[in-house]
Amino acid sequence: MWGRMRKRAFGATTHISPRTASPPGGGRRTGPEWKSRRRAGPRGLWKFFVGRRMSLELESRGAMLKEDMVRQGDWLFRWRGYLPLAIVPVVLYEFRHYRFPMNSEFWAGVLEIVCLAVSLSGLAIRALTVGHAPAGTSGRITKNQKASQLNTTGMYSLCRNPLYLGNFVMVSGLLLFLQSPLTLALLAMFFWIYYERIILREEEFLREKFGDEYLRWTERTPVIFPRFSNWEKTSFPFSARTVLRREYSGFFCVIAVMTLFQAIGDWTVKKEFVIDTGWAVIFSLSLIVYLTLRTLKKKTRILHAPGR
Template structure:
């Protein structure tokens, strides 16, 4: 649903990874339509889901302000705790929207999309980073792919930049969340769940 910050170079990846990378945005829009159709929001589910969106947006925003695509291996900020804070933030956002929607189909569809689309994309990005930055292997051994370390990675490089945040257009994630929540509110008001 939320587009992660893209690595701009063309990493050496499998054919499916390239295809997955290309179709993930159009597929996200198709999923958003199915999501709204399948959702059965209530006031309580919307509030609980919206509360879950906050940490996902914060994590994505911090990560976006730290990442320096193609210039250096980013190991500062959230990247000192997890190798994929943008994807982890997106998973937290997805969890928030799952709670907001109250539909058993949505988590199943999200799981399939994640495995079929995002796992190959992440693998391709990791191959690119490994080939581009010699220090990536050491970083990958010490920092988990998705889960978070309890302590910061010791060899941090970089700092948060609001300029990078704006350049990466991470504010679109906030706008997207607000729009989707507004659509769910309208759906709840027009077609209340019993």
């Protein structure tokens, strides 16, 4: 507490109360900030101003950190098709410890079916997103950001990044084959660090382009984990041709990786590199589909739907 301030002038003592003393700029001290400083005393004033300065410094550092993450997001966005290959060494290391579930080849086959089903469900998330998307959105562009309009319905009413959710589910299904919780944990961490920066850059772009419309959408829509109560039907009908044109490579990658995992798993356990007949047939058919759709995409307009 300040107590009473005494001022001696011409032998007389004048009593000045801090409650009635005017601030340096004149006027009356009012408001919660002045009241808290009167109660706290000089030490409280010191903490107030020092704390305010520290707060400003933290805000400045936070802005700089965000700028750094946005720049990293730009770089990751351009190379996002290749960077997931960074988990390949982890996968190869885990195969050193691979065993059939319950030491049974039957249960190994069941696990393969489960892994394939999970991965294809991730592909289905992508297909539902892409199939209802208008032209100029939800593409595989890597050079720069592009969005002709803001998607807020369909899969985009459940979460703001359904394509990345689909990617995560697809890769999780493949890595389930290794039966390693540590590998799945590393995938989740890699996914968070990797996509966090890409999403930050994309959302910065969308905020600048669409303004308040985008901000209202972000207030009600989660980033990655879907909120099913938010579902809002899209006005764009599903386009199978668009899905075939955009997602044929993802389908082939899932089949190719699962076929390779099965062969490596058998080699690890049996010490012989053999591709099961079932997987050989599935891989051959998927390769035919891949080459056919790729040719149609590159050489014709059959897979191009109007407005998509």
